[in-house]
Amino acid sequence: MSPEMQSLALLNTAAFLLCVSFLAYVLSILVFHLKSRRSRGGSPDGFDWHVIVPCRNEATVVGDTVRRLLHDFPNTTVWCVDDASDDGTLAELAALADQPRVHVIRRQLPDARQGKGAALNAAWRCIERWLPADADRSKVIVGVLDADSRLDPQCLVALSGRQYFGRPDVGAVQVEVRMLQCAPRRHAPPTETSRWGRLLIRLQDMEFRAPIAAMQSLRRHTGSVAMGGNGQFTRLSLLNEIADEHGTPWHGALLEDFELGLHILLAGGRTEYCRESWVAQEALTRIRPLVRQRTRWAQGSMQCGRYLGKVLRSPRIRNSATLEIAHFLAAPWTQLFGTPVYLACLAVMTWYIDHTSDGLRGWWSAGGWGVPPLMVIFGIGPFALWGVVYRIRCEPQLPLHKALLLGVCHWLYSYAQSVAVWLAFARMVTRRTDWQKTARASDPAPQPDATRAVGRVAVPAQPRRVQPARRPGRSDGPRSIRPPRHLIHLATTTDRPTVAHVRK
Numbered sequence: 001m002s003p004e005m006q007s008l009a010l011l012n013t014a015a016f017l018l019c020v021s022f023l024a025y026v027l028s029i030l031v032f033h034l035k036s037r038r039s040r041g042g043s044p045d046g047f048d049w050h051v052i053v054p055c056r057n058e059a060t061v062v063g064d065t066v067r068r069l070l071h072d073f074p075n076t077t078v079w080c081v082d083d084a085s086d087d088g089t090l091a092e093l094a095a096l097a098d099q100p101r102v103h104v105i106r107r108q109l110p111d112a113r114q115g116k117g118a119a120l121n122a123a124w125r126c127i128e129r130w131l132p133a134d135a136d137r138s139k140v141i142v143g144v145l146d147a148d149s150r151l152d153p154q155c156l157v158a159l160s161g162r163q164y165f166g167r168p169d170v171g172a173v174q175v176e177v178r179m180l181q182c183a184p185r186r187h188a189p190p191t192e193t194s195r196w197g198r199l200l201i202r203l204q205d206m207e208f209r210a211p212i213a214a215m216q217s218l219r220r221h222t223g224s225v226a227m228g229g230n231g232q233f234t235r236l237s238l239l240n241e242i243a244d245e246h247g248t249p250w251h252g253a254l255l256e257d258f259e260l261g262l263h264i265l266l267a268g269g270r271t272e273y274c275r276e277s278w279v280a281q282e283a284l285t286r287i288r289p290l291v292r293q294r295t296r297w298a299q300g301s302m303q304c305g306r307y308l309g310k311v312l313r314s315p316r317i318r319n320s321a322t323l324e325i326a327h328f329l330a331a332p333w334t335q336l337f338g339t340p341v342y343l344a345c346l347a348v349m350t351w352y353i354d355h356t357s358d359g360l361r362g363w364w365s366a367g368g369w370g371v372p373p374l375m376v377i378f379g380i381g382p383f384a385l386w387g388v389v390y391r392i393r394c395e396p397q398l399p400l401h402k403a404l405l406l407g408v409c410h411w412l413y414s415y416a417q418s419v420a421v422w423l424a425f426a427r428m429v430t431r432r433t434d435w436q437k438t439a440r441a442s443d444p445a446p447q448p449d450a451t452r453a454v455g456r457v458a459v460p461a462q463p464r465r466v467q468p469a470r471r472p473g474r475s476d477g478p479r480s481i482r483p484p485r486h487l488i489h490l491a492t493t494t495d496r497p498t499v500a501h502v503r504k
Helices: 003-035 062-072 091-095 114-131 155-159 194-210 211-222 238-244 258-266 288-311 319-355 359-365 367-395 400-413 416-428
Strands: 048-055 075-081 102-107 140-144 172-178 232-236 270-282 456-460 487-490 499-502
Touching: 003 075, 003 102, 003 211, 003 367, 048 114, 062 075, 062 091, 062 499, 075 114, 075 367, 091 319, 091 367, 114 140, 114 238, 140 211, 140 238, 155 172, 155 400, 172 194, 172 211, 172 258, 172 456, 194 288, 194 400, 211 270, 211 319, 232 238, 232 258, 238 258, 258 270, 258 288, 288 319, 288 416, 319 359, 319 367, 319 416, 400 416, 400 499, 416 487
Parallel strands: 048 075, 048 140, 075 102, 172 270
Antiparallel strands: 102 499, 140 232, 172 232, 456 487
């Protein structure tokens, strides 16, 4: 066999193995997803619920989000972290300072804008110091909610069920993510978008509620459920355990949610996925912000590859979970390898068509007719079937032909991830690790710091609490500043975060 034929055979074999492995994975997650059953809820009264809302230039959305949380969850404490916003976010939060269950944590430059994980760590430190020393941390549940989100009013009931926090070995739970523009009208804000924007919204909703939900269904069986950046809930006792070993619960990866899930599994905790409840977030309506978001996710996944050795050696993570985690961590690198393989196959096929007698007709009659069916089965099919699954499991009112068309669009939509992987790889090579917030179409242009116009905000006085003993190995963080004479001054001169403490 000539070297050219050997190279071609090797190329075809690599492409075939990539296609078969991908198709096998899709079928496996599909089976577990279709077999999943819903569980009953429980009583949330046995837990102390805290929700962290990180804010960086969220003036247009954070006020409504916090007010809805206060209305729907009357026994939940809300911690808003202003991460050096310059669009009036702090003024919006100041307007909520008279609410008895709202705490405002202010981070300032140069310590601020170090990523979402750093903002969450600031809130964790404040929660830990605010709680009485004798509080049962295993009953304190800390949730993370994006500033543009809507949480299912029955979420805490679902999370309190015996399958979730009703089980003492469950350390963290991720709820299903939906797109806010696709939520029921009472939850969804009025939007005016183009047809292209509406298609992107629907594709993102299908992505989270079909293939991603299916992946989580498989992970429930392997014991490797991943945490998401929105709608994750964790026991405070487990966050403290991770901090005792590593200094803080959240770390430096751009995919800080998945990184936290790995630490939970390495600590011996159990993670779960709750499809009985949901959190709705605002979908992106333009392709450029979408690619930027997925680039951050892909780079975060690459960064988490450093934990693979610990996962492989850990006696607390079973083999099935190790295999699934390894598959996830290898996914961006597989895409990097697959892109040139598929492009090379396309180039070779084009060359053969061009050099075959009678051109395309001769190539077709010589066996080329088998390529389109293979492309449909191994290329388009694994993506297109999710349109039908989405219709069956989530949107039964969606016409079948639109579901099929949506599935085909999902195949084209997946190429945005391929672009994002290469951009993430370029950022890794150039050692760029800055955290870039995903801008919304409705976000206004940055304005001068609005905190000077806030002045003093009256808040109820907070009695001095007994502070819990400092755990060894924990790094210093933002300390609570006691407001003098029932006032908290929100100025721009201090160099450490300011906390508006209010009585619970």
